[in-house]
Amino acid sequence: MSGLRGAASIAGAGTYGLGEAPGQSELEITAGAVKAALDDAGLKAADVDGVFCASMTYNMGSLTLCEYLGIAPRFSDSSMIGGSSSLAHLLTAMMAIATGQCDVALVAYGSNQRSVSGRLVSTSRPDPFESPYGPRQPITSYALAASRHMHEYGTTREQLAEVATAARAWAAMNPDAFLRDPLSIGDVLNARPISDPFTVRDCCLVTDGGGAVILTSPERARDLKRPPVPMLGGAMAHWHRAITNMPDLTVTAASESGPRAYAMAGVSVEDIDLVQVYDAFTINTVVFLEDLGFCAKGEGGAFVENGAIAPGGRLVVNTNGGGLSCCHPGMYGIFPLIEAVRQLRGDCGERQQPNPEIALAHGNGGLFSSQVTLILGTDGTL
Amino acid sequence: MPADTAAPGPEQAYFDALADGRFMLQHCGACGESVFYPRALCPHCGADALTWREASGRGTVHATSVVRRRPEQGPPYNVALIDLEEGPRMMSRVETVAPEAVRIGMAVTAVVDRSGDDPVVVFHPAGGGA
Numbered sequence: 307m308s309g310l311r312g313a314a315s316i317a318g319a320g321t322y323g324l325g326e327a328p329g330q331s332e333l334e335i336t337a338g339a340v341k342a343a344l345d346d347a348g349l350k351a352a353d354v355d356g357v358f359c360a361s362m363t364y365n366m367g368s369l370t371l372c373e374y375l376g377i378a379p380r381f382s383d384s385s386m387i388g389g390s391s392s393l394a395h396l397l398t399a400m401m402a403i404a405t406g407q408c409d410v411a412l413v414a415y416g417s418n419q420r421s422v423s424g425r426l427v428s429t430s431r432p433d434p435f436e437s438p439y440g441p442r443q444p445i446t447s448y449a450l451a452a453s454r455h456m457h458e459y460g461t462t463r464e465q466l467a468e469v470a471t472a473a474r475a476w477a478a479m480n481p482d483a484f485l486r487d488p489l490s491i492g493d494v495l496n497a498r499p500i501s502d503p504f505t506v507r508d509c510c511l512v513t514d515g516g517g518a519v520i521l522t523s524p525e526r527a528r529d530l531k532r533p534p535v536p537m538l539g540g541a542m543a544h545w546h547r548a549i550t551n552m553p554d555l556t557v558t559a560a561s562e563s564g565p566r567a568y569a570m571a572g573v574s575v576e577d578i579d580l581v582q583v584y585d586a587f588t589i590n591t592v593v594f595l596e597d598l599g600f601c602a603k604g605e606g607g608a609f610v611e612n613g614a615i616a617p618g619g620r621l622v623v624n625t626n627g628g629g630l631s632c633c634h635p636g637m638y639g640i641f642p643l644i645e646a647v648r649q650l651r652g653d654c655g656e657r658q659q660p661n662p663e664i665a666l667a668h669g670n671g672g673l674f675s676s677q678v679t680l681i682l683g684t685d686g687t688l
Numbered sequence: 689m690p691a692d693t694a695a696p697g698p699e700q701a702y703f704d705a706l707a708d709g710r711f712m713l714q715h716c717g718a719c720g721e722s723v724f725y726p727r728a729l730c731p732h733c734g735a736d737a738l739t740w741r742e743a744s745g746r747g748t749v750h751a752t753s754v755v756r757r758r759p760e761q762g763p764p765y766n767v768a769l770i771d772l773e774e775g776p777r778m779m780s781r782v783e784t785v786a787p788e789a790v791r792i793g794m795a796v797t798a799v800v801d802r803s804g805d806d807p808v809v810v811f812h813p814a815g816g817g818a
Contacts, residue, residue, distance in 0.1 A: 434699065435725045436779045438808045441767045442755050450751040450769055457751075457792045499756040501767075502788065550769055550779045555751055 311570055312688045313404035314411070315527035315534035318347025318520035319647045324633045325484040327514040328421045332363050333374050335635075336416030339516035340375060347520045348531035349410065354520075356381040356408025358395035362417060362636045371414060381407040387544065388671025389584055391415070392517070392640035393678035397540040399521045409522060416516025417635035433548055442501050444586070445509055447549035447673035449501040452589040454555035456503065458604065461592065463503055465607035467494035469588040470507050470630050472616035477627025479617065479657035484513050485631045494588075508588040510629035510638065517640035519647065524688065535647045536688045538664070539571025539681035549673040556604070559677040560597035560668060568599075571664075571681035575599040578681075579662035580622040580649055582642030584670040585629045591615070594668055595623070598679065617657070625649060625657050639669035639678070646682050663687050698726035698738065706807040709800050711745065713774055714738040724776035745798035746773040747811060754787040766790050770811055782811045 320342025323335040330338075336359070344350060357379045361367035368382035381402050387394055392415050399411035441447060455461045471491055477483035489507065497505035527534035543559035543566075546552045568574060575598070583594040592606035600621060601609040609615075615623040624630075626645040629638040646665035648654050664687060669678040696704060698714065702725075705712045714723040718735030729736055747770040756764045766787035770780050782790040783799075796811035 434703075438806065439767050439779050439781050440755060440765065441753075441779065446753050446755060446767050449753040450767070453753060453792065454751045501756065502752075502754040548779075550777055555769075 310400060310404060310540075311538055311572065312524055312536045314400045314521045315524045315536040315685075316519050316647050316682070317522050317527040317530045317534060318343040318349065318532060319644045320346050320518050321482065321641070321644060322416070322516045324482050324515040325513050326420055327418060330418055330421070330514065332361065332416055332418050333370070335418055335514060335516040336371060336414050336518070337374060339416055339518040340412060340414050343412070343518035343520050346532060349520060351375050351377055353410050354412045355379055356399060356402050356411035358383045358399055358411060358413040360384055360386045360391035360395070360415065360637065362419070379408065387676040389586065389637040390542070390639045390669030390671035390676045390678040391637060393643060393667065393669035393680055394542050394676070396519070396521065396537065396643065396680055397542060397678065400537050400540060403521060403523055409526070411521040412518060413521065413640065414516070414518040415637060415640045417637070418514045419636050420512050420514045436548060436550060444673055445504060446501040448587040448589055449504050450549055451552070451555040451593070451674055452503050452587070455589060455593065458556055459607065461607035463495055464491055465611055466503065466508060466588040466592065467491040468610045468613070469585065469591045469615070470494045472610065472613065472619070473585060473624055473628040473630040475616045476625050476657060477631035479655070480627050480632060483627040483632040484511055485627075504587060510586045510634040511631070513633045513635050515633045515635040517644050519640065519644060528685070533651050534685050535650050535682050536685060537680065538573065538683045538687060539567040539569070540679065541566035541570065542676065542678040544672075544676040547672055547675050552674055556593065558593055558597050558670070558674050560594050560670075560679060563677045563679040564598040564668070567679040567681050573664055573681060577664050578666050579664050580625065580646065580659055581666045581668075582624055582626070582646045583668040584638055584642060585624055586634070586638065586670060588630070590670060591623065593674070594670070595621075598666065598668060622659055625654065625659065637671075639671070642669065643667040643680065650682060650684055698728060701740070702726040703807070705740070706800060706809070707802070709802060709807075711743045711798050711800055711809050712740045713743045713772070713776065715741045722772070722774035722776055724772065724778055743798060744773045746814070747771055747796050747798065749782065749790060749792050749794040749796060750777060752782070752790045752792060768811070770796060778809070780809055780811050782813065784812045
């Protein structure tokens, strides 16, 4: 265990504009999520003195959001490492609270990219060594990784499709999810092909939406409205940016961030009651279940077969429906975190799990690049 | 102009050579590794002792995908990762065979295609098929 275990607790969480929010600006969506998270915690914007925000539109996200909300923070961070940014912000916020840099941290993200562009937005300079070949990014990068997993381990298209059908079955129990109609393995395989081996149903949604969480000291969190959710462990790692430079296309840096987060939290895989991982593509869930230790490398395909991660399966995974069926407003990382918080507090209605105590939220960024693993608990686990 | 930036940087030098039809890799005089994409410092050991060598052009398909488009946007095309004989991996495409016929493990040979606006390294199946 490390000194940071339990250094901060999540006191509030909120979402806004999930799915389609036409006529809403990015900042209006983000502000809606901030209001929901502050109301959830019973706090006001004036109580916030640390702000963490990455944006796909504003390269100085925390400056933009602070000005918009009228917050003059003591500490802020706009670090952008792709879709895992919000989870990395939780880790930094935990350190900032532990060292007195701030007392109440707001981590927020929002996007209106479905309504504005209808496609995933990239703000990076085109890679001169990849863009001449026309990869449809980020899809083709993950498709290349999937081709390698299928080649090395015999992972099948049907096994990948199981990830999508399980996510959809969970989404059917989540009124906030964007796609809730039944989905079969055949539907996934016969959907519009995008970049082999993926069809459109192997790929995350493009939606609008925002999410925000409030983090503070465990003592202060206990005095607020909702049951606190302590941060028991957290770790990040990245080994590459472009898929070409991923050392092994079947192993992500989650195999490093996961064990370090478990060590900080003092937990093992068997202690984890539910798992919320960033499923940008069906291969992600397979690889993350391997890299985070829920099955051996190469066995992820077999692990998810026969509804094993669908409701009633052997492992509780992505209960909100994930990026595949719930929402994916450009960067999804804050949403698996919020779902983990809601499950630990018992907020999840029809899909609520019975008394979970330890949850894992895992964020992925770039092209299987940046990996951040957080372990959350109930106050009783501190 | 300061003397140490008088010559083009490695990225520009790579594309200048490619425009002349030559596919060049960097070689590190300190650790002996080959380097692609071209860099100012060796990513293996940090040395700045990188010199140019012409690539052998021999490679193996490491991963492959076919990008599908709506018919009005054009035919499907291949995108592959190629392991070069010298060690580095690069993104490219395999031509002269159907995009879905490209297989992991297939031996391929580099060709500098200068037919478009910008020169580009593509690959053909080794031992013919070109």
